[in-house]
Amino acid sequence: MASPRTRSLPIALAAAGAVAVLAPSADAAQFKTINCSNPASSPISNYIQKGAELPNDSCLQSLNGRYRAKMQGDGNFAIYGQVTGGWNARWSAGSNRTAVRGNYVRVGNDGNVVIYGAKPQPGVNGAVACAFNVAGKGVARLALLDDGTLQAQPVAGASLWNSGLYPAPTGSCIAADGTTPPEPAPDPTPTPTPPAAGLPAAWSRGPVNAPTWKPAKKKWSSITCGLSAIPAGLAPESVRNGFTPRSQAIIATIKAAPFNFASVGGGASNGKRSGHVSNSFHYCGRGLDSYAKGAKSGKRQTGATLASSWKMANWAAHNAPALNIAQVIFMDRIWTADKGGWRPYTNDGLKNAKTESQRNTLQHRDHVHLSVF
Numbered sequence: 001m002a003s004p005r006t007r008s009l010p011i012a013l014a015a016a017g018a019v020a021v022l023a024p025s026a027d028a029a030q031f032k033t034i035n036c037s038n039p040a041s042s043p044i045s046n047y048i049q050k051g052a053e054l055p056n057d058s059c060l061q062s063l064n065g066r067y068r069a070k071m072q073g074d075g076n077f078a079i080y081g082q083v084t085g086g087w088n089a090r091w092s093a094g095s096n097r098t099a100v101r102g103n104y105v106r107v108g109n110d111g112n113v114v115i116y117g118a119k120p121q122p123g124v125n126g127a128v129a130c131a132f133n134v135a136g137k138g139v140a141r142l143a144l145l146d147d148g149t150l151q152a153q154p155v156a157g158a159s160l161w162n163s164g165l166y167p168a169p170t171g172s173c174i175a176a177d178g179t180t181p182p183e184p185a186p187d188p189t190p191t192p193t194p195p196a197a198g199l200p201a202a203w204s205r206g207p208v209n210a211p212t213w214k215p216a217k218k219k220w221s222s223i224t225c226g227l228s229a230i231p232a233g234l235a236p237e238s239v240r241n242g243f244t245p246r247s248q249a250i251i252a253t254i255k256a257a258p259f260n261f262a263s264v265g266g267g268a269s270n271g272k273r274s275g276h277v278s279n280s281f282h283y284c285g286r287g288l289d290s291y292a293k294g295a296k297s298g299k300r301q302t303g304a305t306l307a308s309s310w311k312m313a314n315w316a317a318h319n320a321p322a323l324n325i326a327q328v329i330f331m332d333r334i335w336t337a338d339k340g341g342w343r344p345y346t347n348d349g350l351k352n353a354k355t356e357s358q359r360n361t362l363q364h365r366d367h368v369h370l371s372v373f
Contacts, residue, residue, distance in 0.1 A: 019091075027054075036061065036068050047143035053106035056118075060144040067148040075101035077115055077173075079163060081321050082150050088322035090148055091163050093173040095129045101284035102129040102178065113152050115173065130173040134160045147216055147311070148321075149232075154295075161270065162216075162232075172248070193347075195257050195315055203314035204307035205332050210317040212340030230373045233323065239285035242267020246324050247372045248288055250316075254290060259312040260304075262293040281326075281371040288370040298357030300365040313368045327371035329364045337373075 035058035038279045044061045045120060048054050059070040067090075075096035080087040093115060095102030100117040103126055107113055112135035116278040131315035138154040139161075145151060151159035202208055215231035237244035251264045266282045266289035281287035295301055301309055309330060316335065317328045317335040330333040334345035348363035360366050 002121050033330045035210045045139045049141040050107050052106050057105050061143045064146040067205050068214050069144045092240045098129045098175040100127045100129040110135045204311040207342035208314045208342050213321050220354045240270050243285040259310045286372040290368045300360050309368050324373040326373050329369040332363050
């Protein structure tokens, strides 16, 4: 299994056009506030071709406008995805952790993609910070795609390097001394970052379809529950106190947010494999059952409780890429990252339910369920 890339961070909130990571985690130092909103000073394109470079404090932007790849002032080259209220860090080359700090990205005449340090003089390349080792393979350009991945693309055919595979054995950003920049350690205590104030009123009135999110997938063969295919680049996580770190970050955000939620449960319990559907996300600490204040187990939600739950469910679906959410289930409806949209939901155990209370719980009429990658 390839080593994991930089882990995704909690949802970031910033002014329009700015990229900011607000969580004071071990990753935070790697992702600085950036601004790519001024084309006059920072040309916006979705690619650089052979012989061209991306200067310091400039960015690439995907054609759909949802992703940016920034050569940052701190020396790091990073990808951000757009979320409600700001941008969220998705991937990092680690070129601010090499002996030579990165200053610009260049697709050389030999096709290699290299991050260099500052130029000693105009027209002369600086020292190598790190390179992606694709020289002589026919690379024609480095492009940022609408799925948020960078690709070193040939004139024709399959890509020769993809940031979604970072760090792939032959595609990592390899420093001049032959090493791969180390990844920062996971933050054991995720800091909650509440969503922006003034969420759309429509979100409290029922299911509101979110933009379809189809992340590049990879097989995660070590998973024994939940989905076997996850977004490329996510690292395996251990369960601590019933939940994985990514799940804990979402729980902290929900509790800190103005959703008026009383509790979030459903954590893994010492290898227990009963009480939920087979292969449930709950069995590996990646299933969250969230109850709004006033909600009662087994009772269909109504009024203010129902409005709070729909607002949270729609918020989770709309911010799924930043939160690494695979599924949202509530009130006989399901939203999934691979298909998008809200669709009818029927629990596998519904045919065996004997009471209305059981049916309400199985159909998630009393709580919102989130499945986390």
